Amino acid sequence: MGKLGGKVAVITGGSDGMGLATAKLFAREGAKVIITGRDQARLDAAAQGIGNGADAIGCDISKMADIEALRAFVERKHGRVDIIFANAGAARPNMFEHMSEEEFDFTIACTFKGTYFTVQKLLPLMTSGGSIVLNTTTLSTKGMPYVSVYSAGKAAVRSLARSLTAELIDKGIRVNAMAPGYIDTDQARKSGVSEEMIQQTKTQVHAQIPMHRSGTVDEIAKAVLFLASDDSSYLTGSELCVDGGWNQV
Numbered sequence: 001m002g003k004l005g006g007k008v009a010v011i012t013g014g015s016d017g018m019g020l021a022t023a024k025l026f027a028r029e030g031a032k033v034i035i036t037g038r039d040q041a042r043l044d045a046a047a048q049g050i051g052n053g054a055d056a057i058g059c060d061i062s063k064m065a066d067i068e069a070l071r072a073f074v075e076r077k078h079g080r081v082d083i084i085f086a087n088a089g090a091a092r093p094n095m096f097e098h099m100s101e102e103e104f105d106f107t108i109a110c111t112f113k114g115t116y117f118t119v120q121k122l123l124p125l126m127t128s129g130g131s132i133v134l135n136t137t138t139l140s141t142k143g144m145p146y147v148s149v150y151s152a153g154k155a156a157v158r159s160l161a162r163s164l165t166a167e168l169i170d171k172g173i174r175v176n177a178m179a180p181g182y183i184d185t186d187q188a189r190k191s192g193v194s195e196e197m198i199q200q201t202k203t204q205v206h207a208q209i210p211m212h213r214s215g216t217v218d219e220i221a222k223a224v225l226f227l228a229s230d231d232s233s234y235l236t237g238s239e240l241c242v243d244g245g246w247n248q249v
């Protein structure tokens with residue numbers, strides 16, 4: 001039996017990137033995993049590679065009806081959830097002067113609001129011993145052009161980890177944040193950032209990171225496993241920075 005034997009884990013945004021790597025590791029450690037995302041074809045393909053009977057449920061975290069349907073599925077199938085990795089996130093980056101209300105609302109819905117209500121709706125299914133991990137970012141405490149709304153949305157998620165820690169401690173539920181630094185995924189490409197800008201940013205950021213490289217999704221998955229499992233039994237309210245030292249020096 002692995003570190004998560006017998007546990008039920010919901011991973012939002014589990015069809016790609018860090019969420020998918022975490023889902024695979026959780027399944028190897030014995031968890032029954034439910035992944036979510038918006039693109040059903042991508043979800044189904046991802047579920048095949050996770051194993052251990054993983055389920056893939058279409059759920060856009062910016063839509064309350066989708067979150068309710070996710071909760072209903074988890075309740076019907078398992079009757080409970082032991083681990084929530086609130087990982088899904090997306091952004092429409094733009095310069096402050098040009099940020100539209102639509103871009104602002106999309107990014108907040110896909111960071112803070114979506115995370116908030118996903119955890120709220122799944123919480124009644126969680127009992128003592130549960131662990132909630134919220135995906136934040138190094139950028140919630142670092143200034144970078146184009147991502148003012150995204151960074152603020154993630155800073156709000158960091159704040160939520162503190163509030164939930166205080167609210168849920170008496171229920172025996174731990175809440176922690178995991179702050180990735182610069183991780184090798186397709187997130188920026190999917191947000192419409194040009195290849196030229198991606199390469200330029202990567203060069204600049206690598207120069208700032210003490211380890212001089214991007215992180216991998218597998219390095220993130222191992223950190224999430226630590227926070228989700230009993231290995232971190234005395235951690236709650238904390239933020240684990242997995243950033244090659246980017247924000248630490």
Ligand SMILES: NC(=O)c1ccc[n+]([C@@H]2O[C@H](COP(=O)([O-])OP(=O)(O)OC[C@H]3O[C@@H](n4cnc5c(N)ncnc54)[C@H](OP(=O)(O)O)[C@@H]3O)[C@@H](O)[C@H]2O)c1
Nearest residue numbers: 013015016017018037038039060061088089137183185187
């Ligand atoms: N990459 C980085 O350097 C970095 C750094 C710090 C933090 N993060 C955060 O880490 C998390 C994972 O990002 P990633 O880099 O692994 O990106 P990714 O490879 O693009 O994966 C994102 C996942 O989230 C899903 N998703 C996006 N918007 C969603 C929504 N509204 N509702 C439900 N699912 C949604 C995507 O599937 P669909 O598109 O099919 O919905 C996909 O499964 C995000 O919260 C991101 O902000 C990333």
